[in-house]
Amino acid sequence: MRLIFEKHKEGRRGFSYAKPGVPAARPLDARYRRKDNPHLASLSELDVVRHYTNLSRLNFSVDTNFYPLGSCTMKYNPKFTERIAGLEGFSGVHPLLPQLSGGGMLAQGSLEVLHATERLLAEITGMCAFTMQPLAGAHGELTGAMLIAAYHKDRGARRKYVIIPDSSHGTNPASAAIAGYEVKVIKTSPEGYMDMQEYKKSLDKDTAAVMLTCPDTLGIFNPRIKEIADMAHEAGALMYYDGANLNALLGKARPGDIGFDVVHINLHKTFATPHGGGGPGSGPVGVSDRLVDFLPIPRVTQRTDGTYALDYHRHKTVGYIAPFYGNFGVILKAYAYMLRLGKEGLIEAAEAAVLNANYCRVKLKGHYDLVFDKTCMHECVFSASRQVKNGVHAIDIAKYLIDQGYHPPTVYFPLIVKEALMIEPTETESKETLDSFIGTMIEIARLAEEDPARLKEAPLRMPVKRLDETKAAREPNLRWQP
Amino acid sequence: MRLIFEKHKEGRRGFSYAKPGVPAARPLDARYRRKDNPHLASLSELDVVRHYTNLSRLNFSVDTNFYPLGSCTMKYNPKFTERIAGLEGFSGVHPLLPQLSGGGMLAQGSLEVLHATERLLAEITGMCAFTMQPLAGAHGELTGAMLIAAYHKDRGARRKYVIIPDSSHGTNPASAAIAGYEVKVIKTSPEGYMDMQEYKKSLDKDTAAVMLTCPDTLGIFNPRIKEIADMAHEAGALMYYDGANLNALLGKARPGDIGFDVVHINLHKTFATPHGGGGPGSGPVGVSDRLVDFLPIPRVTQRTDGTYALDYHRHKTVGYIAPFYGNFGVILKAYAYMLRLGKEGLIEAAEAAVLNANYCRVKLKGHYDLVFDKTCMHECVFSASRQVKNGVHAIDIAKYLIDQGYHPPTVYFPLIVKEALMIEPTETESKETLDSFIGTMIEIARLAEEDPARLKEAPLRMPVKRLDETKAAREPNLRWQP
Amino acid sequence: MNYIPHTDKDIKEMLAAIGVSSVEDLFNDIPVALGPKSFDIAPGRSEFEVTQALKNLAAKNATHLTNFVGAGFYDHFIPAAVDAVVSRPEFYTAYTPYQPECSQGWLQAIYEYQTVICELTGLDVANASLYDGGTALYEAAMMAVRLTGRNKIIMDSGVNLIYRTMLYTYTSNLSVEFMEVPVAHGQSSRQELLKHLDDKTAAVILQNPNFFGAVDDHSDIVKEVHKFGALAIASVYPVSLGMLKSPGEAGFDIATGEGQSLGIPLSFGGPYLGFMSARKELLRQMPGRIVGATVDIDGKRGFVLTLQTREQHIRREKATSNICSNEALCALRAVVFVALLGREGLRELAELNYQKSEFAKDALSRVAGVEVKRSSPTFNEFTVLLPRPADEVVYRMVNKGFACGFPLGRFYKGMENYLLVAVTEKRTVEEIRKLADSLEAVL
């Protein structure tokens, strides 16, 4: 499709304003004014709507396609949460209203949503308190790392390292580094767990924290996780829990009970808020009691009369990590989702998610190399190494899946698995959908043996064929030029 | 795609209700209960949403395609009208509220919308009063025919005939017939106008009315229309105006000024309310002063204090033609549209619509037979007769256009034109869109000469190829069978 | 203008191509004398201004009242997923699927809708929609007249009064004769109905539940109707079909009804949805669009508009009906609504309406001076007799925050003290209790 700028026609207008209706003001001095004429596109409303509507039709999405993108929990986003987020009583509220004097009473509805969501998440994870401010999972990690630093600093220590297994999500080491930590990477043992020998060796009085993902990015629950936590605590380090995969564990295990000190959760994964083509997300952070004092301000508190207020007066706080109270619109949807599902619904979600992943695992393990042949949690990770022998790579499998109407699993992640294919079906997909996906995967395995060229040429049914990514990186063309 | 019923799985639920929370009532006697179990589909919310979302993607629509379907005025439907219709203050109002005692005050907003729209339409058409009740254009015609009957009856006459030109829309004769009239059809002269000789002959004291479409279905404004009206009036007949094509004439001519007695308007055409895949529409009927007393009840009236009320006490009324006040949700969008455009906007719409149609007419007349080679109004009608010589019919042109991403023009209508191609671009389409459509039409004309097979095999890019309509009619399969 | 893309340059170029010098020239066919005498329309306003103005009007409607008004039009909850689907522009900005290859989505959806209507009503064939329940009933009556060649119609007065008045309006110039038969103890009066039945009768029209909320089993009447070669027409409330005997089970030939309850907002009276189904033998006299399954040239299943020779655009004055645009988008709402609920859900919805309505009967019957009419079973609406004019009571109840029902005296002479109360699944126990308490207070 042509770019919106390529459809520009001087003089068109897709949106108009009323005349100001005020006497003309003294014009702003020319030196403050821009001289150039930005090359924005001018089109009618129809042109704009048709352009973006037709663009949208070029995407795969949960509402149109099975989307088993591992580690991303692409579950269905119930429509009623969109309706709620669209209520003007929520979407129209200026975030500074409760900061006006007496203004708390002007936003009691929104403050209650924040407070109630915090309490729900605390119960779900077994943590003591939550901040809803982090704007995505990685932002939660950074917040968590800063809380950890504040904790150690408060105790007079400046610990330097954060221990992270090599199977972790890329955001973990990146967040730790950005918070000012050096990262010690621990290898994964052949059994699929963090190497305990190496872990023990790395742990010392300079260890600020251990960051784990649980279930980990291989979809596995490490049965020795409590031992790992205890060892860290003995060494005076804190335990960080990357809760992006919490969907597997709702009502089954709680990081707080295991002994974690900091937890972040991806509302856009576990709690069914839409992924929005890459965001917005929301990454609330929960803490054990020893970290509560360090949480970002403002905190939402409940007064004895049941009303809600903002609390700024927390002298140990790390400070401000978001402009206001988090991605409220996202939090609201997650809250509605939790109210809707309730206890049984959340447990059922975890169970069905794990059931679906194991079903895929078992049905496909005769056709693809299963990286660790054991019960998985919410996702299962295969390697295309068997197919590589015929020159078929994970990417070829992915591209052929696209032609069959499936969004591919996550490929080449986790990095520690060669030719990884990481399948996370989520609980919202039916057995019928899984069966036909599995059928296609088996067909692909057959094609890899018998007719690999068919896979290498895919996709053929999309608006473009395979794209030259090297050219994109070597000769960056990152914007339309007039 | 599979049918929703073919995706059924017993036990699934896409929507649930809360428990009643009341003590169990005495069960209804079994003789009143249904014994069978209707074969409805049971699916999860995702399954349902994915099914219908993917079905939607198989349609062409204004928001995704140029849609020059003649006589249907497929103009763009501004998005803000949808937002307004979605306001709970409008969508949630029970129609009987104003019929409760004192209830008029409970629905003043909606009553004002109805009253104001009536007044706007009256000014736009030059008619004396409007009823907003008719639920579509054809329903307006029927209402109009009943008004005409009531008028004549009131004057003690039972006139039998309604005169209708053969170029009229099929609903005109159908509506007249259903209202109890016999239809006299007048041929179209070679110049494209109703044959005046024949008309004169047909007109007599048994003529109840003359039903004209203006501009007519050939896209032509009959300059002798006033003469026609005067002749009818002299014969004691009333003049009916099918205003489905009013888009061409906004601010240019008014049926009331010409002397028409009854007018219906298609809000879903001229006033930009969406066509909804076939409906809902709205077909308000305007009348000259001598017909006001016969309008359906209730009427929305304005009290001296500025408030609105419903008036039932009109002893000459034809009665009730709709359950309430018309398709309120549609009327509301049309009202918003009129407020938005205002005087200049409405005139501009007419001008651009006529400009677009004439541009297509002139650009294509070298390639297709123009039925009447003269300035057209909102649409231009070609015949594929030139192409038929190479075995290419209007339908083949239509199907090839589909493959190029264009919704075809109306084909084989009006019936009086052989192999008709009726192109109504509407004012919301840009010159660029017209130019590329015209380019494709010219290419088709070339293919018709050089490679007709290419056209006969189209469409190839749609979910289905050409469908067997004869089989559909001969062996009706009108529902899924369990 | 945001909806008109023409720039001055565009207009110039286009005029040049056409060969005229101004846009006005294109209107030369309109005699000067026919120019508009007036066109006094206010100047256009911005999207923001119009939106604000209409928000202000919306705020002038009372939406805070707890609603117990029904009378054929019910306050049911609409799942958000229904709105999500119908707001796909590929649905709502398309038109009638004349070109099947680029309209398979719509055609399949309508085919599915037709199936749902058939399944709900227990009949063989359904059309793609009619305007509303009233026009659907009128179309059914005319079908019967055409099919039987007779012109007498017997109508139970339990049929929604709104529909009855519509039928009289539509047929006022036709030679159709109506016999209206009063109800007995709320239900259809067998005695009266059979008295009028004869071999001139084209059809008997019955409604279930009837306007007063009474549930009936009309099988016995239908049998008698058929003995005289007449057709039996049922007017039904679709939600009740999750529980009540279907028209098909009761032997009816044609069923019609208002589909508003199936996911369509009340919206001050429209757009609504008229549905119709019938025995397959009556198919050729059905009005409206009908979608059928067929195959493409490769043998692949596809859907088309079919049996169009019944319709106005082919048959003109000889068509079975004049309907052209119908209520497709509302039909889509209905099919999505039913798909979301599924078999179990529709049954549960009906049961909930019944249970809550029975609870409300109990609660109201405890209010001093209020008599709940119990001569016949009801579904989700029932009649109560008040110790004073219902009109007054309704008026006072508005101040208590209730639209507490419909005063039957507005439609029926002599029923001034009667109130028709509807209770849907949306009404909570608390609301019902508060209704009773408030009623007690205002009486």
Add this chain to the structure above:
Amino acid sequence: MNYIPHTDKDIKEMLAAIGVSSVEDLFNDIPVALGPKSFDIAPGRSEFEVTQALKNLAAKNATHLTNFVGAGFYDHFIPAAVDAVVSRPEFYTAYTPYQPECSQGWLQAIYEYQTVICELTGLDVANASLYDGGTALYEAAMMAVRLTGRNKIIMDSGVNLIYRTMLYTYTSNLSVEFMEVPVAHGQSSRQELLKHLDDKTAAVILQNPNFFGAVDDHSDIVKEVHKFGALAIASVYPVSLGMLKSPGEAGFDIATGEGQSLGIPLSFGGPYLGFMSARKELLRQMPGRIVGATVDIDGKRGFVLTLQTREQHIRREKATSNICSNEALCALRAVVFVALLGREGLRELAELNYQKSEFAKDALSRVAGVEVKRSSPTFNEFTVLLPRPADEVVYRMVNKGFACGFPLGRFYKGMENYLLVAVTEKRTVEEIRKLADSLEAVL
């Protein structure tokens, strides 16, 4: 459960296929001792109940106030077409376009968004979005630190206080040193800024219009900054760029800002949109996703995520940022908003904000006791000095139906009597007049 399609039969069959006898078996890896100590969550509620409950909460927020609060977050009108586009599930239920062939819609939209940001800011390259204006500014500061290898940052105190506090939080454990420079007569103090500038300076951060609403031309400062080999970072308000000198024109190296004003609802603080653009030489240090154009194997244009070796999923602890999920859907809002307005529209919007704000200045300056600060020009927000604490005045104005501005005393000691008033295009002449009248009444 409506969102879990598993029937009992499904579960049985799947368990059999897996070879376990119960779902619990799948959780055997979790030691019994690690089972949840508590999971005290209320039972689920129906869609209707949850919707009602949240409607009730929404009603507890005050949305009836006429809004003059800004402080970086503005009450602009959002065209309905923006909502229509972003509610396409093909946009909002997709994720990061890792697989380009089935994500061309998203990729092209982001490429267009990047272009818009470049055009607005007058710079060469932009990323696909960051969380918000504050984190964007922090990322820009860190970019400068990496690029220059220096760690001193000079920050004008005209930078939004919210951002400044965020920057301090983020860098509290890093060896980054901030110099904050007070404003002089509302604008950036050249004297103070230049005093601190040295060859240890990584960057100077300036905001335009600044937090107090003052408009400035920073070109002169930027020139000095460059002399020291430091980078100049601009924090900007995108709507003002329809009128004000762009960061590119003023010579800045990096521009960041909050995109909320471009079609994104206020929504109690988020989701918002951090945007960032820079000179192309700085590209490799940019954080976040970036989309680039390329060709497919047939030479057809297509779009991909590119330069991913900057990012965490490849470079892990050496990445330029930890960002993964961003604010794509808000970026889409921005690009659609700008496309609807077009060149003219954005200029008009800026002009309207300026004009109405000037009108409000006039109106307020006529109120006895109110002094409008005029030491520097402003855009759509300005500072007024009240004869009593602004906090009190704001409180009283709420009862008059106004959120009349932000009391600066909450952020700045000694400014207790100052009020920051924002006037967007939505405010009407009547509202502004009424604001002045009401202020007069409460003072």
